[in-house]
Amino acid sequence: MTVRALISLFLEIMVMADGSIKIGSIFGIDIELNWLFILLILFFIYLSPLLGLIWILLFVCVLVHELSHSVTALRNGIKVSKIILLPIGGASIIDDLNIDPAVELNIAIAGPIMSMFLGSMFGILVAVTPPGLITYIVQYLFLINILLGLFNLIPAFPMDGGRVLRSYLQRRSGFYEATMKTVKISKYFLWLIVIGTLVFVAVPSRYSLGYKELTLLWDMIIVFFIYSGMKAEENAVTLRENAKGITVADALSHDYALMDYNADISELYNTIRRKKEHLVLIKIPNRGFAAINLFDKQAISKARKLKDIAVQIPNLPPSMNIVDVLSKTEGNAFRIAAIVKGSRLMGIATGSHLAALITLHVARKPKRKAFK
Numbered sequence: 463m464t465v466r467a468l469i470s471l472f473l474e475i476m477v478m479a480d481g482s483i484k485i486g487s488i489f490g491i492d493i494e495l496n497w498l499f500i501l502l503i504l505f506f507i508y509l510s511p512l513l514g515l516i517w518i519l520l521f522v523c524v525l526v527h528e529l530s531h532s533v534t535a536l537r538n539g540i541k542v543s544k545i546i547l548l549p550i551g552g553a554s555i556i557d558d559l560n561i562d563p564a565v566e567l568n569i570a571i572a573g574p575i576m577s578m579f580l581g582s583m584f585g586i587l588v589a590v591t592p593p594g595l596i597t598y599i600v601q602y603l604f605l606i607n608i609l610l611g612l613f614n615l616i617p618a619f620p621m622d623g624g625r626v627l628r629s630y631l632q633r634r635s636g637f638y639e640a641t642m643k644t645v646k647i648s649k650y651f652l653w654l655i656v657i658g659t660l661v662f663v664a665v666p667s668r669y670s671l672g673y674k675e676l677t678l679l680w681d682m683i684i685v686f687f688i689y690s691g692m693k694a695e696e697n698a699v700t701l702r703e704n705a706k707g708i709t710v711a712d713a714l715s716h717d718y719a720l721m722d723y724n725a726d727i728s729e730l731y732n733t734i735r736r737k738k739e740h741l742v743l744i745k746i747p748n749r750g751f752a753a754i755n756l757f758d759k760q761a762i763s764k765a766r767k768l769k770d771i772a773v774q775i776p777n778l779p780p781s782m783n784i785v786d787v788l789s790k791t792e793g794n795a796f797r798i799a800a801i802v803k804g805s806r807l808m809g810i811a812t813g814s815h816l817a818a819l820i821t822l823h824v825a826r827k828p829k830r831k832a833f834k
Contacts, residue, residue, distance in 0.1 A: 491532050491554075492544035493525065498683075516602050521547060523580055523607055527614075528552040530576035531622075534569045543792075548687060553620065563629040570625035577611035618648035620691025641699040648692045655685055702785045704824045710787040710801055711780035713819050714809030718743050721754075723769045727762060730754070743800065743807070744768050750777040751800035751807055777802045778811075788816040 483500075486493050503521075507514030524547055531554040532542040540561065546553045554569075561569075584604035591597045617627040624644050631640035659681040663674045719737045721729070723744040733742065734756075742754040752772035755761065765771045776790040776799040791797045797813035 488529065489533065489536065491529075491542050494544055494546045495521075496546055496548045498548070512599075516599060516606075519599070519603055520606055523577070523603065523610065524552050526580065527573045527577050527610065528554050530572040531569055534572040538565050538568070540565070540569075553691075563632040566625055566632075567629040570622040570629065573622050574611040574614045577607045577614065581605075581607035581611060616651065617644070618651040618688065618692070619644060619695045620688065624648060624695075638699055638703045641695060645692055645696045648688065652685060652688055652692070655681060655688075698785075698789075701820055701824065702783070705783065705785045705820050708784045708820075708823060709780060710778065710782050710784050710799075710811050710816075711808070713784055713787075713811055713816055714780075714801055715812060715815060716809050717741065718810055720744070720807065721768055723747075723752075723767070723772070725768050727765050727768065727771075730756075730768065741796075741798070741810070742768075743810070744772055745807070746772060749774065751775065751802065753796050753798065775800055779803065780808050784816055784820060787811050788813060788820065791816065 483497070484492055484494050503514060503517050506517045525545070528545045528547070532545060535542050535554065535556055540556055543555045546555065556569075581604050584600050584607060587600045588597060588604055591600060614622040615626070617623040619625075624647075627647070628640045628644045631643055634640075635643075659678060663678055669677075717739060718741040719733050719739040720743050721733055723746050725744075730742065734740070740756070742756065743751050744754065745751050746769060752769075752774050754768055755771050755773050758771060761771045773796065775796060776787075778787055778790060778799050778801055780801050780803055787799055787801075791799050791811065791813040799811045801808045801811055
């Protein structure tokens with residue numbers, strides 16, 4: 463298979479490969495690997511087993527990079543739901559949208575500092591190890607970690623430098639204005655990559671056509687993920703800005719059945735049949751409201767009480783902004799949150815209902831002028 467055919471196949475896969483798989487958890491944080499990352503490992507193994515090994519080692523370095531973000535967030539009392547490892551880095555998924563600029567700066571800068579530290583350690587190993595294959599691999603790891611640290615310091619979304627820039631700008635303006643300024647800078651940076659890549663491919667040089675095609679492939683992957691991350695930041699902050707003043711109290715649903723946490727599993731079927739509800743909640747002492755997983759047949763067959771198959775869901779106040787609640791629902795399998803006032807359950811909020819309500823609300827509002 464030629465390099466050109468590989469690129470064509472890979473671009474088709476890149477469009478189709480949307481999603482990730484869970485490979486474990488660290489510090490209570492789920493670790494997920496993007497399908498494209500796996501495909502790239504196979505791609506490089508096909509080109510060279512040594513490249514495949516280096517890519518696997520890069521996976522470990524990226525994981526350490528992202529863990530530094532997550533640990534910093536946890537130490538500041540911010541929950542991290544999961545880490546997704548992507549071909550050009552990774553992403554720590556944080557539920558909290560209301561982060562102090564100083565805290566966001568610390569979280570963002572932790573990753574590049576860790577990568578630079580790893581690069582320095584590999585650099586020392588290069589100086590003390592004898593020439594050979596191991597030294598060759600260590601040299602690559604030194605270069606990769608240094609580049610990973612520097613690349614993430616670029617002031618554009620979704621790189622860490624974009625968040626550093628936003629935290630700086632936010633001290634002089636609001637969160638929305640700071641984010642939109644950073645998005646604008648990110649677009650300029652994106653165009654620089656596109657134009658620079660096209661010039662490199664088009665201008666005659668000593669590099670082979672195959673090398674240029676591989677460079678084009680890699681730069682297209684970078685552009686794809688930068689654009690996706692940039693648009694995600696832009697859409698999130700735009701939704702949040704347009705949904706100001708809407709609390710989750712305006713979007714409550716009562717389509718659920720509430721049962722005693724100590725009830726027998728045998729009572730579950732009768733309750734669902736009688737109340738004609740597919741969602742069952744229980745209140746667990748000192749833990750709040752949880753949902754019953756009705757689709758885990760294995761767990762249900764082994765359980766005796768409802769609390770044995772309960773899954774914790776967010777318990778949030780009715781005064782919380784609707785967009786903030788939506789982000790909280792994304793972190794659980796049910797995509798719901800229990801809305802609680804004191805110890806009383808006011809209702810539930812579902813991700814699909816919240817998203818629809820936000821969309822309709824934004825559509826009704828007069829369009830805001832583009833930020834300049």
